[in-house]
Amino acid sequence: MADDKKNSPADFSELVTQWERNFNEFSNQIMGTPEFAKSMNQFQNMQMEYQKSFSDAMAQQLSSLNMPSRDDVVSMSEQLTQIDLRLSRIEKALDKSNADSAKPAAKRKAPARTRKPAPKDKAKGA
Amino acid sequence: MSEQNQLASQMRELVDKTLQRGAKGIDYIQAGSAPVGLTPKETIYDRGTLQLYHYLPVSDEVYRIPLIIVMATTNKGFLFDIMPGQSMVEYLLGLGFDVYMIDWDPPVMRERGLGLADYTQDFLPTCIEKVQEDSGVEDVNIMGYCQGGVLSLIYAATHPEGPLKNLVCLTTPVDSHKMGLFRLWANEEFMDLDNMVETLGIIPAEFITNSFEMLRPAQKVAGQLRVWDQLWNDDFVKSYRAFQRWGDETLPLPGEYHRDCTKELMWDNKLFKGELLQNGKVADLKNIKIPLMAVMAEHDHIAPYESTKPLLGLIGSKDKNELVLKGGHVSLIAGPNAMKRMWPRVSDWLEERSV
Numbered sequence: 001m002a003d004d005k006k007n008s009p010a011d012f013s014e015l016v017t018q019w020e021r022n023f024n025e026f027s028n029q030i031m032g033t034p035e036f037a038k039s040m041n042q043f044q045n046m047q048m049e050y051q052k053s054f055s056d057a058m059a060q061q062l063s064s065l066n067m068p069s070r071d072d073v074v075s076m077s078e079q080l081t082q083i084d085l086r087l088s089r090i091e092k093a094l095d096k097s098n099a100d101s102a103k104p105a106a107k108r109k110a111p112a113r114t115r116k117p118a119p120k121d122k123a124k125g126a
Numbered sequence: 127m128s129e130q131n132q133l134a135s136q137m138r139e140l141v142d143k144t145l146q147r148g149a150k151g152i153d154y155i156q157a158g159s160a161p162v163g164l165t166p167k168e169t170i171y172d173r174g175t176l177q178l179y180h181y182l183p184v185s186d187e188v189y190r191i192p193l194i195i196v197m198a199t200t201n202k203g204f205l206f207d208i209m210p211g212q213s214m215v216e217y218l219l220g221l222g223f224d225v226y227m228i229d230w231d232p233p234v235m236r237e238r239g240l241g242l243a244d245y246t247q248d249f250l251p252t253c254i255e256k257v258q259e260d261s262g263v264e265d266v267n268i269m270g271y272c273q274g275g276v277l278s279l280i281y282a283a284t285h286p287e288g289p290l291k292n293l294v295c296l297t298t299p300v301d302s303h304k305m306g307l308f309r310l311w312a313n314e315e316f317m318d319l320d321n322m323v324e325t326l327g328i329i330p331a332e333f334i335t336n337s338f339e340m341l342r343p344a345q346k347v348a349g350q351l352r353v354w355d356q357l358w359n360d361d362f363v364k365s366y367r368a369f370q371r372w373g374d375e376t377l378p379l380p381g382e383y384h385r386d387c388t389k390e391l392m393w394d395n396k397l398f399k400g401e402l403l404q405n406g407k408v409a410d411l412k413n414i415k416i417p418l419m420a421v422m423a424e425h426d427h428i429a430p431y432e433s434t435k436p437l438l439g440l441i442g443s444k445d446k447n448e449l450v451l452k453g454g455h456v457s458l459i460a461g462p463n464a465m466k467r468m469w470p471r472v473s474d475w476l477e478e479r480s481v
Binding site: 017037040041042051075110111114 | 172183185186187188189190222224234235236261262263306307310311313315316317318321322325326340341342343344345347348351352355474477478481
C-alpha cells in the first residue's frame, strides 16, 4: 500500500506543476534564441505592414464614397465617451452637493492624523 | 482504520468531489466577472487614462502622511484590492493608513501621444497636489509596483526637493538589460518600433498580454487544470476567478509611452546609467536621498530579480532597505503568501515613517 496516495488530488496538482515547469523551461529555451526573436519581430512587422496598407486602402475607398472611416468612427465614439464621462461627473457632483446640503451633520468627519505605531513586541521582533 | 475502510473513504471522497465538480462547473461557466476592488473609495481626480482614488479611512485616527499606491501602467490597480480578506488596501486601512491610488484606464486614441514624461512630470505631480489638497498634508509617501515603481523612481529623481518623504518600490526593474526574454524580444536589430507606434497609435492590450504569456506559455493551461481539479473548493475558485479577471484586464498603452519606455529604458538603459532626461531634468537615481525600501521576488519572471537588485546601489539614500521574498511577480503582492510575507514587513517599515 506504499503507493496508495498516488491518486490523491495533491499528486494531480504536483503533476500539473511539474508539467508546467518542464513545458515553460522547454519553451523558454526555444524562445530564448536570437533566431526566435528575429522571426517573431519579422512576423509582427509583416502583420503591421498588411494592417497599414489595408486600412489606408479602406480609408481611401470610404472617403471616395463619402463615408466615415474607422478612425472617424473611433474619434466620434471617443468624443461621445468624453461627453458621457463629463455628464456623469456633473451628475455625481450634483448628487454629492445635494446630499451635503440636505444633511450637513452627516458629512464624513476627517480622521485625526495623530496615529503612532504600536510598540513592537521585542520577543517577536528578535 | 483498516486498508478496506481507507480505500472506501478515499473512493467516497473522490465520488463526492466529482459530483461537486459537475454541479459547480456549471456555476463556474455561467458566472460573470468576479467582483474585485470592493473596498469603498472615491475617485478624487480623473483625466483620461489617469484615475486617482481615495480609499475611505476605516478608523478615526490615521497616520499623518498619506500613502499613494502607483499602479503599473499595464494593469488595473485592483490587484491591491483583489477581494475582501485578501486586499492589501483593506489591510493598510485597518492599520490606520490613509490610502490613495493612481490607477489607469485604457487610453483612447487621442491619448496616443502621451509620453513617459507626461506620466512622470505631469500625472504624478498633479496627483500628489490633489492628495495634498484632499488630505491637507504637505508630505506624501509612495508605493510603486513594477512600472509604477519605475515612474515613482523617475519622479523622485527629478523632484528631490520633495514633497515625497518615503518610497517603497515593489518588483521595480531598474536594469533593463537584465530583463531576460523581454530584452531579447525587444531587440532593436529586429524590432520596428517606430512603424509599430505610427501604425497602431495605441499598443493593444493583446500585445502586452501575449508578451506576458509567452514568458510562461504553460501557465494558462496549468491554471485551468488546477481550477478543474479544485472546482469543489469555493475559496480556490473565487480566488482563481479574481486573479484571472486581473490578467484578462491587461491595459493597452499609449504608443508614444511605449516608444519612450522601449527606446530610453529598454534599449539604452538610461535610468540605470543615470542618463534619462525628462522635460530637461536628468533622472539620476543618485538624486534620491529619501528613505527607500525595495521589495523583490526571487522567482519574478516579469521583472527578474537581476533587473530589480541593483536599485539600492544606485540611489543616494542612507536609509535604504532591501527585502527579497520567495514568490513571483503577482504572488508577492496578493494572495495568501503576500499576506504573510510582504504586507506586514512593508507596513512595519511604513508605519514608523508615516508619523
